[in-house]
Amino acid sequence: MAERLRLAPALLLAAALALLPACSHLTTRIGTPIASEPEGLEDATLDRVLGELGAPTRLSAAPRGGFFLFYESMVAQERQIGLSIPIRWLRYFKIAFGSGRAERRQLVVHVSESGVVESLGGGAADQDLGGGTGIQLLVSVVPTVDIRDLKEPAFQHAWGRGLLARVPEGLNRGSSLETGASGLEQRGTPTRAGQHTLEQRSSRSIWRRKR
Amino acid sequence: MHRYFALVFSIVVGLVCGCVSYERGAGLDWRGGAELSFEPGRTTESDVLTALGPPSQMISLGERSAFYYLREKTRGRAAVLVFYNRMTENIRYDTAVFFFNAEGVLTQWAEGRGGSDG
Numbered sequence: 001m002a003e004r005l006r007l008a009p010a011l012l013l014a015a016a017l018a019l020l021p022a023c024s025h026l027t028t029r030i031g032t033p034i035a036s037e038p039e040g041l042e043d044a045t046l047d048r049v050l051g052e053l054g055a056p057t058r059l060s061a062a063p064r065g066g067f068f069l070f071y072e073s074m075v076a077q078e079r080q081i082g083l084s085i086p087i088r089w090l091r092y093f094k095i096a097f098g099s100g101r102a103e104r105r106q107l108v109v110h111v112s113e114s115g116v117v118e119s120l121g122g123g124a125a126d127q128d129l130g131g132g133t134g135i136q137l138l139v140s141v142v143p144t145v146d147i148r149d150l151k152e153p154a155f156q157h158a159w160g161r162g163l164l165a166r167v168p169e170g171l172n173r174g175s176s177l178e179t180g181a182s183g184l185e186q187r188g189t190p191t192r193a194g195q196h197t198l199e200q201r202s203s204r205s206i207w208r209r210k211r
Numbered sequence: 212m213h214r215y216f217a218l219v220f221s222i223v224v225g226l227v228c229g230c231v232s233y234e235r236g237a238g239l240d241w242r243g244g245a246e247l248s249f250e251p252g253r254t255t256e257s258d259v260l261t262a263l264g265p266p267s268q269m270i271s272l273g274e275r276s277a278f279y280y281l282r283e284k285t286r287g288r289a290a291v292l293v294f295y296n297r298m299t300e301n302i303r304y305d306t307a308v309f310f311f312n313a314e315g316v317l318t319q320w321a322e323g324r325g326g327s328d329g
Binding site for chain 2: 022023024025026027028029030031032034046047050051053054055056057059060061065066067089092113115138139141151153154156157179180181
């Protein structure tokens with residue numbers, strides 16, 4: 001009996017290894033981490049803002065004068081636990097359970113026509129990206145959480161391509177949030193609500209469709 | 212049949228296990244390895260365009276205008292060990308922004324914190 005008790009941890013470890021054959025950790029870092037609440041920049045000049053924070057991720061004219069500087073960074077992580085049943089051919093597959101989270105930081109600075117900060121605000125958020133389950137080959141690593149919207153290439157690359165947009169998007173070009181003339185939006189903002197509604201976009205990004 | 216399948220699977224595992232590294236870029240390679248040096252009040256739009264070429268984005272900001280240069284660099288590393296897999300992807304932006312007044316003279320400029328080596 002005592003010998004069985006001594007073997008119990010080893011047996012438990014063996015069982016755990018048999019049932020947990022593949023854990024995966026996927027990390028995506030986007031942009032350079034920023035201070036979401038920088039101090040002493042209220043009423044600062046544009047020179048000082050650029051000196052402290054560097055070039056923004058995006059910038060846009062502000063509808064009521066001046067312009068916006070937008071800084072954004074993100075670390076998205078997905079953790080997967082893979083379970084496999086060690087019976088016959090089933091052992092070569094795993095059921096992967098994944099969940100994702102993103103640590104996001106943003107800062108927006110409104111600079112007046114005269115080059116002085118009118119207002120600024122930022123935030124840091126730990127965002128739930130959802131989860132997923134899938135059956136995968138044991139040796140494969142496939143994301144179960146869709147973060148394509150967060151990873152899409154910077155809008156600036158598709159700036160000129162906007163001239164070739166589909167008619168609903170072209171007609172809305174004057175109010176587009178991607179040209180730097182009419183405002184900004186964060187990465188991953190849904191396109192089926194708000195400003196983009198008139199563009200009748202599909203769930204996939206404009207950039208990938210035109211590629 | 213089962214043994215044959217196990218053999219094939221073992222070969223696949225042997226081939227798949229390992230490390231992966233990749234790197235890709237998007238956008239203009241505007242920097243060209245040069246250190247940037249511009250003087251507000253003296254440098255003009257023409258000087259910047261001559262030194263760096265066309266920008267990724269030209270933005271009208273009311274009385275001002277801005278040139279935005281962007282190079283996107285993605286570096287990925289992965290270790291596929293079957294029992295534990297780790298994948299890391301870093302997306303960095305090498306950016307610079309130049310603000311000009313109505314006369315086309317540089318008023319402010321800055322590089323992004325991503326750095327030239329991203």
